[in-house]
Amino acid sequence: MTNQSDQRTIASLHRQLIRGDVSSVELTRDYMRRIERIDPSLNTYLLRSTDLALKQAEEANRRFKKKGNVTPLTGIPIALKDIFVTKGIPTTCGSKILKGYVPPYNGTAVQKLINAGAIIMGKLNMDEFAMGSSNEYSAFGPVKNPWNPDFVPGGSSGGSSAAVAADLCVASLGTDTGGSVRQPASCCGIVGLKPTYGRISRYGIIAFASSLDQVGPMTKDVTDCAMLLNIIAGFDPSDATSLDTPVPDYTKALVPDVKGLTIGIPKEYFVEGIDSEVADAVRNASEIIKGLGAKCVEISLPHTKYAVPTYYIIAPAEASANLARYDSIRYGHRAKKCKDLSELYEQGRTEGFGPEVTLRIIIGTYVLSSGYYDAYYLKAQKTRTLIGRDFFEAFKKCDAIITPVMPTPPFRLGEKLADPLKMYLSDIFTIPVNLAGLPGISVPCGFTNSQLPIGMQLIGKPLGEETLLRIAYTYEQATEWHKRKPVVR
Amino acid sequence: MLILFVILRPFDFAPAYAKASAGKQGRLRRMKINNMKETIKKMAHLARLSFPETELARYTEKASAILAYVKQLEELDTSKIEPMSHAMEVKGWLRDDAIVAPKLVEDIIAGAPERDGMYYQVPRVIDES
Numbered sequence: 001m002t003n004q005s006d007q008r009t010i011a012s013l014h015r016q017l018i019r020g021d022v023s024s025v026e027l028t029r030d031y032m033r034r035i036e037r038i039d040p041s042l043n044t045y046l047l048r049s050t051d052l053a054l055k056q057a058e059e060a061n062r063r064f065k066k067k068g069n070v071t072p073l074t075g076i077p078i079a080l081k082d083i084f085v086t087k088g089i090p091t092t093c094g095s096k097i098l099k100g101y102v103p104p105y106n107g108t109a110v111q112k113l114i115n116a117g118a119i120i121m122g123k124l125n126m127d128e129f130a131m132g133s134s135n136e137y138s139a140f141g142p143v144k145n146p147w148n149p150d151f152v153p154g155g156s157s158g159g160s161s162a163a164v165a166a167d168l169c170v171a172s173l174g175t176d177t178g179g180s181v182r183q184p185a186s187c188c189g190i191v192g193l194k195p196t197y198g199r200i201s202r203y204g205i206i207a208f209a210s211s212l213d214q215v216g217p218m219t220k221d222v223t224d225c226a227m228l229l230n231i232i233a234g235f236d237p238s239d240a241t242s243l244d245t246p247v248p249d250y251t252k253a254l255v256p257d258v259k260g261l262t263i264g265i266p267k268e269y270f271v272e273g274i275d276s277e278v279a280d281a282v283r284n285a286s287e288i289i290k291g292l293g294a295k296c297v298e299i300s301l302p303h304t305k306y307a308v309p310t311y312y313i314i315a316p317a318e319a320s321a322n323l324a325r326y327d328s329i330r331y332g333h334r335a336k337k338c339k340d341l342s343e344l345y346e347q348g349r350t351e352g353f354g355p356e357v358t359l360r361i362i363i364g365t366y367v368l369s370s371g372y373y374d375a376y377y378l379k380a381q382k383t384r385t386l387i388g389r390d391f392f393e394a395f396k397k398c399d400a401i402i403t404p405v406m407p408t409p410p411f412r413l414g415e416k417l418a419d420p421l422k423m424y425l426s427d428i429f430t431i432p433v434n435l436a437g438l439p440g441i442s443v444p445c446g447f448t449n450s451q452l453p454i455g456m457q458l459i460g461k462p463l464g465e466e467t468l469l470r471i472a473y474t475y476e477q478a479t480e481w482h483k484r485k486p487v488v489r
Numbered sequence: 490m491l492i493l494f495v496i497l498r499p500f501d502f503a504p505a506y507a508k509a510s511a512g513k514q515g516r517l518r519r520m521k522i523n524n525m526k527e528t529i530k531k532m533a534h535l536a537r538l539s540f541p542e543t544e545l546a547r548y549t550e551k552a553s554a555i556l557a558y559v560k561q562l563e564e565l566d567t568s569k570i571e572p573m574s575h576a577m578e579v580k581g582w583l584r585d586d587a588i589v590a591p592k593l594v595e596d597i598i599a600g601a602p603e604r605d606g607m608y609y610q611v612p613r614v615i616d617e618s
Contacts, residue, residue, distance in 0.1 A: 104596030198577050211575050241579050309559040320536060329609050334602035341614050345537040358538060362552050365532040367559075379562050381572030386565065388573060420551055421558055437576020462577065 010076050010170055010224040017064060017075045024060035024075030028053050028119050031077045035121070035168050038488050042144045044163040046082050048122040049089050053077070056119045063117055072227045074117030079169035081160045082123040083130055084110050085204045089120075093206045094128040094138040094156075097352025098332040107204015108239065109173060109215050109232045116231045121169050125159030128354045129323065130180055130208045132156050133426045136417055137356040144413075145187060146486040147452055151410045154184030160218045161188035166488045171219040171228055177208050178311050179405075179430025181216035182442035186405035186455025189444045189484065191225045191472070192218045194430075196463050197437035198243035200229075201236030209318035210241075212311075212434040221482045222443065222473040226250035229465065245463060253466035254473045259293035261471065264398030268304040269429055275408045281446030281454040282404045285475065289402070292474055299397055301390040306383050307432040308424055313367050313380035314435070319357075320364025326352065359420065388436045395461050400471055403429050405442045405455040429457060439465045443472045444481035453481075525549050 016022045032050060039045050060075035085091050085103035092098045106114065114120065127137040135143040135158025143158040145151040146166040153162040157174030161184035164172050174181040176194035185192025193216050200215040207213060217228035230251065235244040265286055270279055290296045328334050328348025335347035353361065367376035394401060406426050416423040433440040438459055445456040460468040476482055529549045533539060540548070595607075603610040 309562050313559050329611055331600040338612050340612050344612055346539045350538050359551055361536045362532050363555055365536045378572055382567035382570040383562050385570050385573040
């Protein structure tokens with residue numbers, strides 16, 4: 001890959017746009033050509049919003065000319081996971097059930113991007129309704145990992161991670177319910193942040209598990225992550241769970257200094273079963289951070305092993321309720337020749353939902369149904385309390401926690417498809433963070449011998465995004481991992 | 490072999506007497522599978538889903554494996570623990586009772602796969618009999 005593409009970050013392009021070295025229209029057209037050429041082999045884009053993007057780029061050109069109303073995102077080509085509803089642009093959520101759905105409004109995060117002058121390049125592939133860890137559960141075919149097309153890009157925001165890694169957009173947005181921003185970021189060697197629950201409005205993201213879902217920036221480096229977060233974070237009256245807390249300037253946290261910070265290393269995350277290359281890369285990263293002036297201490301998160309079972313009760317339960325809205329009547333796919341309303345519901349939903357979504361709706365209905373509620377759902381909610389307490393106790397001893405993002409490097413396409421439990425366990429280190437509502441960031445920290453990316457996860461206190469960005473930035477400045485790019489043709 | 494292990498796991502909880510003879514165990518296992526199949530069929534109906542027998546068997550296998558896996562939470566004593574529905578404290582609030590965006594109604598109904606003017610079209614709801 002060329003040097004020029006190495007420099008195509010929000011920060012570097014913003015400087016070029018300000019200087020007039022390149023115009024937003026030129027940049028947008030360049031990305032369109034690149035997508036045209038490269039994406040057929042990766043399958044990251046489900047839809048390219050070419051006309052809209054060019055209109056937005058022309059408007060961005062005008063903004064730069066007038067030298068008014070220019071933000072760091074003005075004129076920057078961004079793409080969205082297809083879970084974000086976009087006014088006038090078809091939105092599928094990776095599912096056949098939303099065939100033909102053209103939302104009448106923009107979600108808050110998207111509207112903020114548009115207001116800032118970002119160019120919306122299109123909608124990115126994903127696991128259907130964000131349920132999956134490999135992007136193989138998309139109704140529109142899997143995404144390939146740009147580092148090696150035989151491997152998965154992670155999921156569920158696999159299109160978002162692969163598109164950023166392959167430079168098919170400057171940055172993207174994903175969503176994270178159990179690791180769906182951090183895990184694909186790790187698989188593709190980019191930066192992915194899941195902020196504190198409520199930091200970014202969920203209004204206009206298609207709901208999967210409402211108490212866990214959170215929007216997250218996916219970027220080429222930590223600086224871009226802070227710049228994107230600055231634009232999309234904040235309270236929103238349209239989301240009753242969004243946090244009414246002032247948004248700091250996250251770029252001010254980009255200080256190359258970790259002195260005085262204590263990093264916790266949870267012993268439960270480095271156990272038997274973790275891939276040795278992953279464990280070594282994350283241990284090396286913690287040594288580097290220590291060498292840069294932070295203190296490292298061992299901590300314990302004793303309920304870690306119960307996080308995946310807890311999640312696979314709570315998330316399907318919430319999903320079964322959220323997905324009850326797909327009725328085959330108001331939007332999306334409609335079954336043909338149904339004799340009554342009941343048949344219309346059943347046939348439309350059965351035809352529209354893919355197998356993994358169907359399975360999770362069944363599980364969710366089961367754990368919420370009378371006779372099973374206490375044994376499953378209530379039990380999981382109580383375990384969730386214990387998992388949250390683990391973190392609360394741990395944060396008495398440290399400012400942030402370092403862990404691997406996933407127990408293995410990216411796996412091969414098809415490797416975990418037959419066994420849902422095997423697939424679920426690839427989120428074992430990211431799920432606890434959603435259950436506890438905490439911020440977590442995935443940062444590249446190495447490569448396997450076969451040249452596949454490895455990511456480390458930094459977990460912060462509630463609203464501790466600045467601390468995470470500071471540690472991640474300090475580490476990034478001391479290492480070169482984020483500069484390595486896949487060769488895609 | 491791993492797949493087979495996962496499929497059989499949920500039925501490993503058969504009581505000790507079930508292990509008295511291989512034949513009896515086989516019968517009990519089949520009974521459990523059939524019971525679970527009926528339960529999954531009922532859940533599918535509650536969720537307004539329906540599928541043929543072969544798919545029902547597949548969903549039953551997968552759902553049973555997952556439900557058996559999540560059962561490990563039983564190891565924990567949670568008798569004195571409060572349940573958590575949201576990780577962050579959510580302060581409820583109400584907006585002003587004012588009509589906003591009345592045009593949205595037209596935009597929303599425009600998405601219907603079948604409509605009649607400003608109405609959604611559905612098959613007959615009331616029985617003729």
